[in-house]
Amino acid sequence: MPVLAPQTTDFPGWYQDVIAKAELAETGPVRGTMVIRPWGYAIWEHIQAHMDDRIKAAGAQNVYFPLLIPEGHLRREAEHVEGFSPELAVVTKAGGRDLQEPLIIRPTSETVFGEYLARWIQSYRDLPLRLNQWANVVRWELRPRLFLRTSEFLWQEGHTAHTTEDGAAAYTRQIHSDVYRSVLEDVLAIPVLTGLKTAAERFAGATSTLTCEGMMRDGKALQLATSHELGQNFARAFDITYTDEDGSVQLCWTTSWGSSTRMVGGVIMTHGDDAGLRLPPKVAPVQVIVVIVNHDPDVTAAAENLKLELARTGLRVRVDDRTDVGLGRRLTAWELKGVPVRVEIGPRELAQGTVSVARRDGTDRETVSLADAATAARDAVQSVHDALFAQATEALRSGTADVEDLDAAIEAASSGFARLPWAACGPEGERRLNGAGLSVRCLTTAEGSVPATADADDLYAIVARAY
RNA sequence: CGGGGAGUGGCGCAGUCUGGUAGCGCACCCGGCUGGGGGCCGGGCGGUCGCAGGUUCAAAUCCUGUCUCCCCGACCA
DSSP states (O other): OOSSOOTTTOHHHHHHHHHHHTTOEEEOSSTTOEEEOHHHHHHHHHHHHHHHHHHHHTTOEEOOOOSEEEHHHHHTSHHHHHHHGGGOEEEEEETTEEEEEEEEEOSOOHHHHHHHHHHHOOBGGGOSEEEEEEEEEEOOOSSOBTTTBOSEEEEEEEEEEESSHHHHHHHHHHIIIIIIIHIIIIISOOOEEEEEOOTTTSOTTOSEEEEEEEEOTTSOEEEEEEEEEOTTHHHHHHTOEEEOTTSOEEEOEEEEEEEETHHHHHHHHHHOBTTBOOOOGGGOSOSEEEEESSOOHHHHHHHHHHHHHHHHTTOOEEEEOOTTSOHHHHHHHHHHHTOSEEEEEOHHHHHTTEEEEEETTSSOEEEEEGGGHHHHHHHHHHHHHHHHHHHHHHHHHHTEEEOSSHHHHHHHTTTSEEEEEGGGTHHHHHHHHHHTTOEEEEEEOTTSSOOSSTTOSSOEEEEEOBO
16 A cells, blocks of 8 residues: 555655655745754754764864845856856845845855955965855745755855865865765765766856766756865955965965755655655664554563663664554554664564564564564664665666767666766757756766866766756 | 646645535544554534625626636756
């Protein structure tokens, strides 16, 4: 009995259903905005914690900058304004009167950071300066979708300044692999393709953009995080300079990088199945749910003991003893919410000294002795991550077709990813792909690694439909 | 902005063609039975049918106007 619509025929509907039924989020009062509910936010908090640890390990410090940006700031970098102006929300009135200069609600903060990087950086000794902020931004989207593209969203944006182009490039790559790729694969169990954006897909104002692209279960691509080399564009526009060892005044090289609550959407669409969400254990708000079949002193005691034993090893455990709610309903609800491991304790089994352990990545439910329950549950939590990653990796592998020309790419990308020699595509081919509802998600080397530059020889284009 | 569709209890819908004073499922509340996969029986709360005007003895239903929302496309983390 599938709880949700079949995802193969109606993926968007299935996606919205999971979000609603698992009580993750709902639409906000303003079109395109989102209310994140406790379960969805708890998932996000775990993602955020893993991300924040890695950001700090990479040497960046957290700060907070203002929500409102004077319009003039944004205008200082020409390409940047042009890229963002259609989607800006602008405050023109405050304190009961019209403002002299309109205020932009930040769509991203390169421009304010630029202003302050310029003030804070005097000497080469101040570099590299590596800052990060957790904040909400607003981009007036024409076509919103919960978690994937909302007009207001929550994210992390890093902004750094370096003495050399190489230093900036190396740091961009460090963030890309040690923060983004690491969180996506090791925490969220989402395998990603990594590479460079084409000139057409690049961030407005960047000289180079690195991306992590995931494949969703319907074969469409989702951009999950980007890191930008900004060259000296913003340094020039905001006068971010320093005095070098030899006394000369130099322009900085800056970077920016971001990832958002979109990752929650990526988790849903990568791992979800017809029974609902399947959460990677590292971000599951509840990692083990211990369900009491019905009330009985022995059952309750066994459940509480198991909870304590598991909690002692650092697992997030909860006991569901709401026996006024039918068992079937409770089991279904935890499945919908994606809890990785479920232990069922009931009087019949318990009389024989056993309990049941079910893993959310498969349908099997195994019977184990009460004495082994804690070990079995703990092992199950660990193996759910690997199983989800393995399943998603296989989907990505089998969903990617190697092709030699544009027509074959267009054909293959109707149901998955196409890997095409960039020489057979180029900017003109890219326009044709766009006309067919496709895009070049990234450019990679033959081995699949991130190329040194987007105009290197022997590159491959990953072509797909995208969210 | 172009193309479709919808506004009726908290949610999802029927009723509109053919006018007669609002109904179903879910949820919620009460009582009981049940209890190893969304269980059963009984009782109950809750809606001036998006808004404004018109026709009529009578409007959710017909007419005019208006507002809003959703879906597909174009913009995008």
